[in-house]
Each structure stands twice: as C-alpha cells, then as structure tokens.
Amino acid sequence: MSIYNEFNELYPYIQSIRKLKTYLSFDMSFPKDWKLPKKYVPQDSVIENKSTDPTMRLISFGVEFNEDTVNTIVDSIKNVIKYNREIEEKELLFGLKVQELKNIFEKQNLITLQDLKFDLESNKLKLDDEYGTIENRDREEHRVVEE
Numbered sequence: 001m002s003i004y005n006e007f008n009e010l011y012p013y014i015q016s017i018r019k020l021k022t023y024l025s026f027d028m029s030f031p032k033d034w035k036l037p038k039k040y041v042p043q044d045s046v047i048e049n050k051s052t053d054p055t056m057r058l059i060s061f062g063v064e065f066n067e068d069t070v071n072t073i074v075d076s077i078k079n080v081i082k083y084n085r086e087i088e089e090k091e092l093l094f095g096l097k098v099q100e101l102k103n104i105f106e107k108q109n110l111i112t113l114q115d116l117k118f119d120l121e122s123n124k125l126k127l128d129d130e131y132g133t134i135e136n137r138d139r140e141e142h143r144v145v146e147e
Contacts, residue, residue, distance in 0.1 A: 009078050015058065024070060026061040026077060029053070030084070040079035042072075 007014070015027040032055050036046065041061075051058040059147040061077055105113060 006074065009081060010074070013077075015079065019065070020062070022065055023062050024065050024073075026073060028059050028061065028077060029056045030059060030080070031055065032057055034080070035087075036080055038085055040076045040083065042076070045073060045076075059103040 010026075010028070013028045013030055016025075018025045018027065027103045028047075029051065034057065036059065043065075045062055045063065047060045048056040049060060061073050063073045108116075
C-alpha cells in the first residue's frame with residue numbers, strides 16, 4: 001500500500017508528524033467532543049496538548065519508530081476516527097428518526113398512536129457498550145486517561 005493511501009483517512013486530522021530521537025509523534029487535531037476509546041488507544045502512547053482552537057483537541061500519538069509500532073498506532077488513529085464518525089452519524093440518524101416520530105405523533109390521533117409498536121430484529125441490534133473511552137482528564141499531566 002502506498003503512503004498516500006495509508007494516510008488518506010488521517011489527512012483531515014493530521015497537524016504534523018515529527019521525529020523525536022527514535023520515536024515518531026503523530027499530532028492529530030480532533031473535534032473537542034471526540035472520544036479516544038481505550039479499546040483502540042494505548043494510553044501510554046497518548047498525550048493531549050493545548051489547542052489554539054477551543055473547538056478542537058490536539059492529541060499526540062507517540063511510538064518508537066519500527067514497522068510494528070508505527071502500523072499499530074496508525075491503525076489505532078484510524079479506529080478512533082472511524083469510531084467517532086460513526087457516533088456522529090448515529091447522532092444525525094437519531095435526530096432524523098426523532099423528527100420522523102414527531103411527525104407521526106403530530107399527524108395521527110391518540111387511539112392510533114396507542115397501538116404504535118416497534119419491531120426490531122434482535123439479532124441485528126446489540127445494546128451493550130463494549131467501549132471504555134479515554135477522556136481528557138488529568139490535564140496538568142497532559143494525560144488523556146479514562147476508565
């Protein structure tokens with residue numbers, strides 16, 4: 001895979017990639033409300049820095065420069081992006097569905113609404129949250145660790 005293809009998904013969020021002795025630091029700028037799921041982010045590789053933009057989080061992902069660790073951290077960053085984009089899409093979809101439901105309630109009479117039922121296929125819907133997230137806590141130490 002080419003380096004262009006590898007970084008294409010990261011591109012909107014990359015602020016810089018720096019060499020620090022034998023380490024690489026991927027400095028990423030994410031929206032302030034984005035989470036860093038523990039499932040994807042090794043907490044010892046992440047530092048939150050001050051951002052000049054109050055709507056953004058500046059997160060540095062640092063790893064020793066070798067093929068395995070660089071590939072792992074790039075995959076982690078991609079997973080953070082995918083996770084948060086999915087949350088944004090779900091929130092948008094939720095808003096649309098609430099509006100649809102509101103329209104139904106406005107147009108139907110009470111008797112019809114009392115008979116309203118929702119059938120969901122349970123094998124397609126998982127309701128448990130398997131993700132812990134790394135939040136922006138311990139600011140003085142610039143750590144972004146969460147339970």
